[in-house]
Amino acid sequence: MPKLLSEDAIAHYRHAGYFFPVPILCAEEVAGFRRRLEAFEAQQGQPIQGGHRNKSHLLFKWLDDLMRHRRILDAIEDLIGPDILCWNTIFWVKEARSPNYVSWHQDLNYWGLDAPDLITAWLAFSPATVASGCMHVLPGSHTEKPLPHDDTFHQDNMLTRGQEIAVEVDESKTVAMALEPGEMSVHNAGIAHASGPNTSDDRRIGISLHYMPTRSRQVVGAWDSAALVRGADRYRHFEPTPVPTCDMDPVSVAFHGKAIAALHDILYQGAEQQTSRMG
Numbered sequence: 687m688p689k690l691l692s693e694d695a696i697a698h699y700r701h702a703g704y705f706f707p708v709p710i711l712c713a714e715e716v717a718g719f720r721r722r723l724e725a726f727e728a729q730q731g732q733p734i735q736g737g738h739r740n741k742s743h744l745l746f747k748w749l750d751d752l753m754r755h756r757r758i759l760d761a762i763e764d765l766i767g768p769d770i771l772c773w774n775t776i777f778w779v780k781e782a783r784s785p786n787y788v789s790w791h792q793d794l795n796y797w798g799l800d801a802p803d804l805i806t807a808w809l810a811f812s813p814a815t816v817a818s819g820c821m822h823v824l825p826g827s828h829t830e831k832p833l834p835h836d837d838t839f840h841q842d843n844m845l846t847r848g849q850e851i852a853v854e855v856d857e858s859k860t861v862a863m864a865l866e867p868g869e870m871s872v873h874n875a876g877i878a879h880a881s882g883p884n885t886s887d888d889r890r891i892g893i894s895l896h897y898m899p900t901r902s903r904q905v906v907g908a909w910d911s912a913a914l915v916r917g918a919d920r921y922r923h924f925e926p927t928p929v930p931t932c933d934m935d936p937v938s939v940a941f942h943g944k945a946i947a948a949l950h951d952i953l954y955q956g957a958e959q960q961t962s963r964m965g
């Protein structure tokens with residue numbers, strides 16, 4: 687018996703590689719999360735960026751709590767079973783009227799993870815529409831051979847290396863995953879996906895949470911970390927991340943530094959250039 691998703695939603699995810707929308711937070715709850723993020727940005731005097739965007743659950747207690755939200759984990763358990771690690775959490779912020787985009791890519795090529803059932807849950811903190819640059823997916827592409835990619839390092843591309851699928855993607859076959867604030871989409875990390883610039887007057891803010899079964903392995907980096915968010919981990923392939931007791935808990939901030947350095951090496955493996963972008 688599934689915990690949250692319908693049998694149809696699960697079947698759709700398996701054959702198409704994605705499903706949306708899944709309602710997670712009410713309007714008041716999601717506004718509270720947006721306020722917390724924006725309070726941090728106001729304190730920093732700039733939008734969240736660089737290392738702060740990744741493994742951010744180690745920096746913000748409220749994000750560690752969100753990563754363990756019962757409804758999110760029920761949906762993930764319906765798709766990958768009860769023993770669940772969260773490998774990464776990444777903020778994706780496109781400012782109002784910003785040219786920033788995400789080119790067509792497949793994440794499994796870059797994360798060094800031997801985890802064909804790795805799921806990205808993407809939760810909207812603000813309206814994600816076609817105009818604001820919501821994500822698009824190419825249905826079924828997670829079941830095919832990984833596509834070749836080029837590194838473009840384009841300045842407006844939000845991805846680590848501006849990685850882009852080297853063959854033409856037939857846009858007529860793609861699906862736009864528009865979300866209201868508080869709704870979530872899920873996609874398999876092998877699916878081809880992308881998003882366009884933000885032509886709206888509001889910021890487009892989302893958090894991606896990357897969940898995988900505990901049997902998964904890191905095969906590129908010598909060391910990697912993950913948070914056990916549900917069930918038991920009898921494999922111990924990843925160093926368990928500390929649970930912050932408050933925002934900017936010194937113990938988890940120190941761990942974050944080590945985890946981000948390891949992630950940087952994994953994401954830039956084989957690249958000809960390196961920047962501070964990670965995503």
Ligand SMILES: O=C(O)CCC(=O)C(=O)O
Binds near residue numbers: 820892
């Ligand atoms: O937020 C976006 O537009 C893209 C996010 C993405 O590529 C991902 O979550 O895998």
